[in-house]
Amino acid sequence: MTNDTDYISKRKFMEELYRYRRGSVTRRHFLGVTGLGTATAVLAAAVPGLRPRPAFAAGDIGDRVVLATWPNYHDPANFEAFTAATGAAVDVNVFGSNEEMLAKLQAGGSGWDVFVPTNYTITTYVGEGLIEPLDAARMANYDPAAFDARFAGPGNVDGTLYAVSKNWGTTGYAINISKNDNVTPTTWKEFWDMTMDSFSGRTMVHDYQLTTIGNALKYFGYSFNSVDPKELADAEKLLLDAKPHLFAINSDYQPSMRSGDAWMTMCWTGDGKQMNRDMPEIVYVLGKEGGELWSDFYAIPKGAPHLDAAYALIDFMLTPEVNAKEALFHGYPVADSRVNALLPAEVLNDPILYPAAELLDALEFGAAATLTDPNRAELLARFKSA
Amino acid sequence: MRIYAAFVYLFLYIPIGVIALFSFNAGRHASQFQGFSTQWYGKALSNPFVMEALQTSLIVALVSATCASVFGTMAAVALQGTKGPLRTAFDLLIYVAVMIPGIVIGIATLIGLVTLFDQLNPVLAAIWPGGPPPQLSMGYGSLIAAHTLFTMALVIIIIRARLAGMDRALAEASSDLYATPMGTFRQVTLPLIFPAILAGFLLSFTFSFDDFIIAFFVAGSETTLPIYVFSSIRRGVTPEINAIGTMVLAASLLLLIAAQVLLRTGRRRG
Amino acid sequence: MTQRSRNFLLLAPAGAWFLVMLVIPLTVVLIFSFGERGAAGGYVPAFTLEQYANLPARWAAFKNTLILAPAGTLASLLIAYPLAYYLAVRADPRWKTALLVLVIVPFWTSILIRSYAWIFLLGGRGIPALLAAIGIEDVRLINTPFAVLIGIVYGYLPLMVFPIFVNLDRLDKRLLEASSDLGASPWRTFLQVTLPMSLPGIATGCLLVFILLMGEFLIPAILGGGKVFFVGNALVDLFLQSRNWAYGSAVAATLVILMLVSVTAYMRLIRRLGAQREDVALM
Numbered sequence: 001m002t003n004d005t006d007y008i009s010k011r012k013f014m015e016e017l018y019r020y021r022r023g024s025v026t027r028r029h030f031l032g033v034t035g036l037g038t039a040t041a042v043l044a045a046a047v048p049g050l051r052p053r054p055a056f057a058a059g060d061i062g063d064r065v066v067l068a069t070w071p072n073y074h075d076p077a078n079f080e081a082f083t084a085a086t087g088a089a090v091d092v093n094v095f096g097s098n099e100e101m102l103a104k105l106q107a108g109g110s111g112w113d114v115f116v117p118t119n120y121t122i123t124t125y126v127g128e129g130l131i132e133p134l135d136a137a138r139m140a141n142y143d144p145a146a147f148d149a150r151f152a153g154p155g156n157v158d159g160t161l162y163a164v165s166k167n168w169g170t171t172g173y174a175i176n177i178s179k180n181d182n183v184t185p186t187t188w189k190e191f192w193d194m195t196m197d198s199f200s201g202r203t204m205v206h207d208y209q210l211t212t213i214g215n216a217l218k219y220f221g222y223s224f225n226s227v228d229p230k231e232l233a234d235a236e237k238l239l240l241d242a243k244p245h246l247f248a249i250n251s252d253y254q255p256s257m258r259s260g261d262a263w264m265t266m267c268w269t270g271d272g273k274q275m276n277r278d279m280p281e282i283v284y285v286l287g288k289e290g291g292e293l294w295s296d297f298y299a300i301p302k303g304a305p306h307l308d309a310a311y312a313l314i315d316f317m318l319t320p321e322v323n324a325k326e327a328l329f330h331g332y333p334v335a336d337s338r339v340n341a342l343l344p345a346e347v348l349n350d351p352i353l354y355p356a357a358e359l360l361d362a363l364e365f366g367a368a369a370t371l372t373d374p375n376r377a378e379l380l381a382r383f384k385s386a
Numbered sequence: 387m388r389i390y391a392a393f394v395y396l397f398l399y400i401p402i403g404v405i406a407l408f409s410f411n412a413g414r415h416a417s418q419f420q421g422f423s424t425q426w427y428g429k430a431l432s433n434p435f436v437m438e439a440l441q442t443s444l445i446v447a448l449v450s451a452t453c454a455s456v457f458g459t460m461a462a463v464a465l466q467g468t469k470g471p472l473r474t475a476f477d478l479l480i481y482v483a484v485m486i487p488g489i490v491i492g493i494a495t496l497i498g499l500v501t502l503f504d505q506l507n508p509v510l511a512a513i514w515p516g517g518p519p520p521q522l523s524m525g526y527g528s529l530i531a532a533h534t535l536f537t538m539a540l541v542i543i544i545i546r547a548r549l550a551g552m553d554r555a556l557a558e559a560s561s562d563l564y565a566t567p568m569g570t571f572r573q574v575t576l577p578l579i580f581p582a583i584l585a586g587f588l589l590s591f592t593f594s595f596d597d598f599i600i601a602f603f604v605a606g607s608e609t610t611l612p613i614y615v616f617s618s619i620r621r622g623v624t625p626e627i628n629a630i631g632t633m634v635l636a637a638s639l640l641l642l643i644a645a646q647v648l649l650r651t652g653r654r655r656g
Numbered sequence: 657m658t659q660r661s662r663n664f665l666l667l668a669p670a671g672a673w674f675l676v677m678l679v680i681p682l683t684v685v686l687i688f689s690f691g692e693r694g695a696a697g698g699y700v701p702a703f704t705l706e707q708y709a710n711l712p713a714r715w716a717a718f719k720n721t722l723i724l725a726p727a728g729t730l731a732s733l734l735i736a737y738p739l740a741y742y743l744a745v746r747a748d749p750r751w752k753t754a755l756l757v758l759v760i761v762p763f764w765t766s767i768l769i770r771s772y773a774w775i776f777l778l779g780g781r782g783i784p785a786l787l788a789a790i791g792i793e794d795v796r797l798i799n800t801p802f803a804v805l806i807g808i809v810y811g812y813l814p815l816m817v818f819p820i821f822v823n824l825d826r827l828d829k830r831l832l833e834a835s836s837d838l839g840a841s842p843w844r845t846f847l848q849v850t851l852p853m854s855l856p857g858i859a860t861g862c863l864l865v866f867i868l869l870m871g872e873f874l875i876p877a878i879l880g881g882g883k884v885f886f887v888g889n890a891l892v893d894l895f896l897q898s899r900n901w902a903y904g905s906a907v908a909a910t911l912v913i914l915m916l917v918s919v920t921a922y923m924r925l926i927r928r929l930g931a932q933r934e935d936v937a938l939m
Contacts, residue, residue, distance in 0.1 A: 064434075066607075071620060091435050091609075094620045099897045106698055106899060108500060109523040111607020128696050201796055207882055208897070248799050248881030252620055261780040261798060305607070372696045377898035378713065384893065385717040385885040391742045391755075394735065398762050398813065401773035405765065408776075457669040464666035467659060476667065479674045482682075485919055487871020489888045490685075490908050493895055497688060497699075497905070498681030535677040538670060567662065596766055599873055599888070603895070615768050631769035638764040642757065 065309035066091045068101060068115040070296070071252050072271055073167075075329035082316050088309045096251040097208030098371060105130045105301055112301050113310035116166060119154040119295045120210070120366035126157045132300040134161045138311040141318040143338065151295035151335035154365075163297035164314060167332035169269030170355060170363060171211045171292035174253075178281040179263045188218040188287035192242060194264065200245040204265035207251045209380040210366050211266055211292055212239070218289040225367040232379055239383045249384055257282060273331025273352045284352045290362035295335065402635070409628035426629040436630060439614035443595055446526065446610060450533040451590035457534075458541030459583055463575065465542070466549055483539035492603030495532045499524060499604070524606030532604050533597060537590035541583070548582035549575075682912075688905035697899025707906035714907055717890040718914075720876075724801065724886070725869035728808035729862050735809055736816035736861065741850070743817070744824035745832070756821060763814045771807050771878040778803050778879070799881030807875040812868060816861040823857025824850070859926045863919070870915050887911050 065088050079090040093112070095101050098121045104110050106128065117125060125131040136142055144152070147165050155163035173191050177184055180198070185191065195203040205212045214224035216235040226232065247262045256262035257275055267275075272284030298314045300307070316322060324342040327334050333353045334340060340348060347353065370376055409427070413420030430436050465476055486494075503522040511519040556578075560570040598612040605613060611630075618627050692702040743755055762770065776782050778797040787795045797803050827850070835845040873888035880889075887907065894904035 089434050093617055096620065097897065099899070103697065103896045103899045106696075107496060107524075108503075109525065109606035124696055243883070246881075246883060248883060250882050256779075259780055374693060374898075374900070377900065381890070381893055381898055382713055384882060385714055385890050387738070387742050387746055390738055391747075394739045394813075395758065397810065398759065401770050401777060401810070402762055402765065404773045404776055405769055457673065460666040461670035464663040468663050468667070472667070476671070476674075479678060482916070483674065483678055485867060485915055486678075486912055487867065487888070487915065489871040489873055489891055490912055491681075493891060493904065493908050494681035494685045495677065496895070497901060498684040501684050502680070531673070531677050535673060538673060542670070567659070592764070596764075598766075598768060599871070602892075612766050612768055615766055619768065619772060627769060627772075631765045635761070635765045639761065 061086055061088050061308040061312045062306045063087060064089050064091060065113045065306050065313045066093065066111055067313065068093045068095055068104075068110070068112045070095065070116060072254060072274060073116070073330055073332075075326050077329075078317070078322050078325055081322070082313060085316070086309070086312055088306075088312065090313065097206075098210075099208055099377070102130075102371070110301060111305060113304040113306045114298055114313055115301055116296050117163060117299055118366065119151075119297070120368045121371050122154050122163055122297065122299070123157055123368045124371055125299070126162060130302055131162050132302050132304065132307075134164065134300065134314075135311070136161060139164070139315040139318060141315050141320070143336075146336050146338045148335040148337070154295065155297050155299075163299035164318065165335045166296045166298050166317070167270070167327070167330075168293070168295035168335050169332045169353075170286055170360075171215075171266065171268055171294065172272065172284055172286040173215075173264060174257060174267035174272045174275055174282050174284050175264040176257065176260070176279075176282050184283055185285060186288050188215050188289050188291065191264065191285075191287065192216070192219050192238060195242050196245045199264050202247050202261075202263035203242075203245065204248050204250060204253045204256060204262045205242075205246060206266045207249050207384075209376045210370055212249075212383075213376055213379060214366075214370075215266060215287070215291055216242075218287055218291060221289060224290060224292060224364045225370055227369055227373050227375060229375065232375060236379050236383065239379075240386055243383065243386055268332075269353060270330045270332035273350070276352060277331070286355050286359045286363070288359070288362065290364060293360065293363035293365055295365075405628045406632045406635075409625050409632045411625045411628075414624055426625040427633070430626045430629045430633070433626070435609070436611075436614065436626075439609045439611045442526075442608050443611040446529050446533065447591045447594040450530045450537060450594045451587050453530065453534045454537035454541045454590045455583055455587040458538045458586060459545055459579070461538075462542045462545035462549060463571070465546065480539045480542055483535055484543065488536070488597065488599045489603075491532055491536060492600040495528060495600070496524070496603040499528055524604055525608050528604040528606065529601060529608060529610070532600050533590075533594040536600075537586075537593055540589060540593075541586035544586045544589070545579055545582045548579050552578050685905045685908055688902055689909045691902040691905075693900045693902050697901075699901040699905075702902075707903045708910075710903060711906065711910060714887070714890050717885045717887050718910075720801075720885055721870060721872075721887045722914075724804065724808070724884075725866055725872070728805055728812070728869050729866045731805060732809050732812050732816045732865050733858065733862060736813055737820060737854075737858070740817045740820035740824060740857075744821050744827070745829070745850075756818075759817050760814050767811050767874060768878070770810065771875055774803070774807055774810065774879055778806070798879065799883055801880070801884050803879040804876050804884045807879040808869060808872070811875060812865045815864045815868070819860040819864070820854055820857035823854045827853050855926075855929065863922065866922075867915070867919065870911070 067090055069092060071094050074092070079092070083089050095104075098118050101115060101117065102121065102124065105112075105115075105125070117131075122131070136144070142164055148168075151168040152165040155161060155165060173188075175185065179202070180194070185194065191203075205215075213232070213235055216238045217224060217226050217231060219238055220231070220234050222228070222231040222234070226235075248256065250256075253262060253265040253267065254271055254275060257265055258279065267284060269284070272282075275282040276284060298317065300310045300314075304310050317326070318336070320336065320338040320342055323334060323336060323339045327339060327343060328347065331353065334343075408419065410422050410424060411419050412423035412425070461476070465473060468476070506522055507519075510522070514520075552575075556574050557570055560574045561567070565573065596612065597610075598616060601610045601613055602616070609617075611634075615627055615630065618624070688699050689707055690703050690705070692700045692704060692706070694700045739759070743752060743759075747755055775798060778784075780798075782797075784795045784797060787793075831849055831853075832845055835849050836842065840848070871888050872886050873892055876884045876886045876889055877892075891904060891907055891911075894900050894907060
């Protein structure tokens with residue numbers, strides 16, 4: 001990926017963002033309020049068990065479907081409903097990073113039917129021939145018009161549909177403010193400074209390059225996606241300085257945060273929401289300097305062994321009622337307006353899910369170049385093995 | 387001395403106790419006890435993926451331990467009467483196979499076989515008569531082959547130690563009495579080395595059943611029990627994992643006690 | 657059929673296995689280690705020494721391994737020896753077998769699950785909470801090299817106890833009696849009779865544990881919180897995260913060479929110490 005295309009997508013992104021700031025917040029609010037009546041009705045209809053839809057009733061999709069996804073990202077009840085409706089059990093494999101997913105697919109024979117790539121990885125999967133083009137006709141519940149193009153866009157590469165939008169979100173940090181005199185920090189600078197000071201031995205960072213390096217770059221005000229050697233060298237120095245003060249380098253941070261072993265961690269929207277829901281002293285912060293805005297997708301890898309089941313699962317998960325239940329469970333925003341119409345107003349107004357415009361403003365989408373950039377990969381490895 | 391031993395046993399069993407205790411947890415989290423329940427045992431036993439992973443692990447362990455014992459015994463017996471470069475080559479290979487860390491076996495098998503398959507698959511496709519050709523890929527085959535590599539070397543070493551301690555005069559006497567080589571093997575050698583073969587088989591089975599790191603690289607789309615456990619731990623530990631661990635432990639204990647009882651009665655009769 | 661051709665046939669399956677699963681894969685690793693990383697990861701053929709020149713970037717991982725593997729071996733030995741001695745020499749013979757089996761039983765639960773139990777024990781709600789109750793505040797155990805060391809000793813203790821036990825158990829107890837009858841203190845009996853006689857068992861146990869530790873990945877991954885890095889962790893990272901097969905192959909090749917050199921040197925040393933018997937070590 002060249003800088004050229006990056007620039008265009010960034011500009012496009014800014015335009016989208018302005019549009020969003022002008023109208024979208026009120027629209028969502030409006031949808032939340034007006035949709036509430038229908039939402040209750042539809043949800044109620046969905047509860048007694050899902051009526052078999054044509055795609056599922058068609059029957060023989062096999063007895064299983066293998067899904068590769070992220071931690072804390074699904075409502076297990078929905079998988080049970082899928083199995084009840086189709087007879088196919090869902091085998092959930094959880095991964096810690098896009099790099100790991102890519103490595104597994106590159107080695108071949110992953111056995112996956114559906115996986116959940118993040119926006120910045122899809123062009124690489126297409127380039128490497130690892131991802132199957134999607135046949136929209138096989139997903140009755142897929143309605144391209146319902147999706148916010150900003151988040152669903154990366155699923156289309158050169159006019160071909162490869163992936164459909166699952167959720168979007170941000171990467172900020174979660175902090176247990178009871179350990180900080182109930183003061184909520186607001187910047188990445190504070191995140192790193194506190195790590196090396198009052199929170200020494202209590203902070204966790206992600207175990208993959210994009211956000212750990214990206215948020216270290218933010219300390220200096222550089223772009224989250226920088227591959228500039230000088231800027232990366234600054235980030236590396238910060239990371240190496242902070243390393244002795246870290247509690248762990250691990251993308252699965254909820255157990256440690258909940259048990260109180262860790263007090264602060266890099267964090268995705270939904271995990272922040274899930275922890276905040278159960279322990280109000282854990283709050284979710286977006287650094288003022290910026291950070292990551294991302295969107296995740298459902299996609300099918302080349303050579304998926306249970307293709308019919310893969311389409312059936314994606315279609316099932318795209319069903320607005322099912323997707324709404326997912327969102328209520330995991331706390332990640334959805335780009336599908338049909339789903340938002342079903343969600344209660346307090347979800348749609350939740351500042352963790354839908355941050356204030358000036359905070360969103362500063363965020364960047366991850367760039368494809370970072371996924372395959374050897375310097376960023378090596379930097380993270382040096383940081384981990386230091 | 388006895389107090390020291392007691393402390394070591396405590397050290398060994400406290401974690402096991404923690405595992406067993408939380409397997410009866412009513413709550414979802416593995417670190418907060420929220421009341422007694424056996425529901426996780428039911429969940430584990432009715433989870434098709436757990437049962438399948440268990441089945442995969444058992445098949446792989448059985449087949450690889452059998453291969454290792456049979457081929458390892460053959461090689462150990464043959465190496466007794468082999469000298470020269472062939473002997474040197476085998477000694478070296480056995481040494482390297484035992485010495486190499488599991489993780490390197492995993493990696494080498496992965497990139498070696500992926501490279502090999504990339505060469506073979508097009509050839510196979512070209513010569514396959516009609517129908518879609520089979521695709522060589524990682525799975526049961528690579529798992530069994532990689533486990534057998536290490537365990538076979540282990541079996542050879544164990545049996546050679548036993549053969550070395552054996553009285554050669556017995557075998558010589560047997561052949562002096564005009565027994566065929568096969569007859570000598572069946573009547574004299576095999577009974578003597580049988581305990582070593584059994585020990586080798588059990589060791590191989592245990593190794594394969596508990597191996598994670600080799601399987602992590604070469605299992606392809608197959609899931610063994612340790613891989614399932616690893617994946618579940620990342621999915622957030624539920625007491626289901628504890629229940630699985632406790633059941634595997636209980637089953638091994640039962641097997642051990644059964645074997646002990648069988649041996650005792652066997653000995654009494656003999 | 658001559659004996660020669662019969663032997664050849666008997667060796668054929670094992671030979672084929674070694675060829676396909678050991679010689680070819682190791683050769684591929686060696687070839688890859690002189691190659692380059694592909695644009696999106698993987699491997700591109702080339703001939704360069706770049707990967708080996710880059711090895712210092714993993715110096716910390718090698719250093720951790722080369723410190724913690726011998727340290728873990730030594731710690732296991734120190735803890736295992738008295739127990740093995742107790743079981744072989746002191747324990748009530750009626751209970752001996754049962755006590756020995758009890759050492760091995762934990763080995764049958766997956767090492768993964770057992771290590772996971774230690775996360776709880778070493779985490780804030782485990783041992784540190786107990787220590788805090790008796791006034792020792794703010795002890796941090798989890799995600800430290802010490803936690804990894806505990807995991808190592810816990811995981812490999814049976815491997816150390818067993819060979820030493822077998823060795824001591826075979827030891828003629830009359831020797832010990834003779835030594836004390838001749839007026840030697842128990843300590844002197846131990847140093848001059850028991851310990852030298854148990855050297856083969858010690859050698860075997862140490863070798864087993866050391867070999868496994870050099871390639872360790874799981875225990876540092878689970879109890880080190882991604883901060884205590886072994887070569888094994890670096891390898892998993894290189895193959896399963898940064899997808900740098902060429903560099904990963906160079907690291908793997910270096911690890912293998914390191915092991916062959918250190919293990920060969922170790923066995924020479926043991927031989928020179930005079931413990932040259934059939935049951936020494938593995939070979």
